[in-house]
Amino acid sequence: MSRIPMVSTKDASLATKFVYHAGRKRYGAVPEPFAVAAHHPALMRANLVHELMVEKASKVLPVNVRELAVYRVAQRLGCSWCVDFGAMLQKHEGLDIERLGNIDDYATSPHFSEQERMALAYADAMTGTPVSVTDEQVAELEREFGRAGVIELTYQVALENGRARLNSALGITDQGFTSGEACRVPNPSGRE
Known part of the structure; x- marks a missing residue:
C-alpha cells in the first residue's frame, strides 16, 4: 500500500474520473501512480500530457x-x-x-x-x-x-x-x- 492513499473513483473530480477511465481502457486498470497523483490534479494532468508527448516523440x-x-x-x-x-x-x-x-x-x-x-x-x-x-x-x-x-x-x-x-x-x-x-x-x- 502506498504511503499516500489513492483517490477513490467516488472521491475523484470529473476530470480525474476521465483520467481513470482512460487508464482502465488503455491498461485494464487504473495505474496506481495516477490514483496517488490525483491528490494534486494539476500535476497529475501535467504528467499525463508529458508522458503522452514523450511516448509520441520517442521514435528514433x-x-x-x-x-x-x-x-x-x-x-x-x-x-x-x-x-x-x-x-x-x-x-x-x-x-x-x-x-x-x-x-x-x-x-x-x-x-x-x-x-x-x-x-x-x-x-x-x-x-x-x-x-x-x-x-x-x-x-x-x-x-x-x-x-x-x-x-x-x-x-x-x-x-x-x-x-x-x-x-x-x-x-x-x-x-x-x-x-x-x-x-x-x-x-x-x-x-x-
Missing part, C-alpha cells in the same frame, strides 16, 4: 533498446511498480521478457545485442551516483544511434530515474501487470 531508437534501458533503470533503483509495468510494456511490444532475468549479466549474456548492451551500460552510468557517463560512451552511442538517438536515450533514462524515485518515495509497488499465467492487462496490439 529501436523499441527494444529504449524499453530495456528504461527497464534497467527501474530494476537498478528497485521500483517494483516500474519493473512490473515495464515488463508488461515489453510483452506488448512482442519482446522477450524471459531474458529480463539475465539483465544483471547483460555485458556478457548472449540474450542481449551489442546495441542493447551499449544502452544498458549507459543507463547504468546515468543512474549511478555520481553519474559516470564518459565522453567515449556518448561518442559510441552517437555513432550507433545518431545525435537524436542519444538525446532520446538520455531523456528516457532520465525520465525513468524520476518515475522510479517518485514511485519508490511514495511507496507505490507493483500492481500485478505481469503476474500470473498471462499479463493482466489486455494487449492493445492484439498480439499474444
Whole structure:
C-alpha cells in the first residue's frame, strides 16, 4: 500500500474520473501512480500530457533498446511498480521478457545485442551516483544511434530515474501487470 492513499473513483473530480477511465481502457486498470497523483490534479494532468508527448516523440531508437534501458533503470533503483509495468510494456511490444532475468549479466549474456548492451551500460552510468557517463560512451552511442538517438536515450533514462524515485518515495509497488499465467492487462496490439 502506498504511503499516500489513492483517490477513490467516488472521491475523484470529473476530470480525474476521465483520467481513470482512460487508464482502465488503455491498461485494464487504473495505474496506481495516477490514483496517488490525483491528490494534486494539476500535476497529475501535467504528467499525463508529458508522458503522452514523450511516448509520441520517442521514435528514433529501436523499441527494444529504449524499453530495456528504461527497464534497467527501474530494476537498478528497485521500483517494483516500474519493473512490473515495464515488463508488461515489453510483452506488448512482442519482446522477450524471459531474458529480463539475465539483465544483471547483460555485458556478457548472449540474450542481449551489442546495441542493447551499449544502452544498458549507459543507463547504468546515468543512474549511478555520481553519474559516470564518459565522453567515449556518448561518442559510441552517437555513432550507433545518431545525435537524436542519444538525446532520446538520455531523456528516457532520465525520465525513468524520476518515475522510479517518485514511485519508490511514495511507496507505490507493483500492481500485478505481469503476474500470473498471462499479463493482466489486455494487449492493445492484439498480439499474444
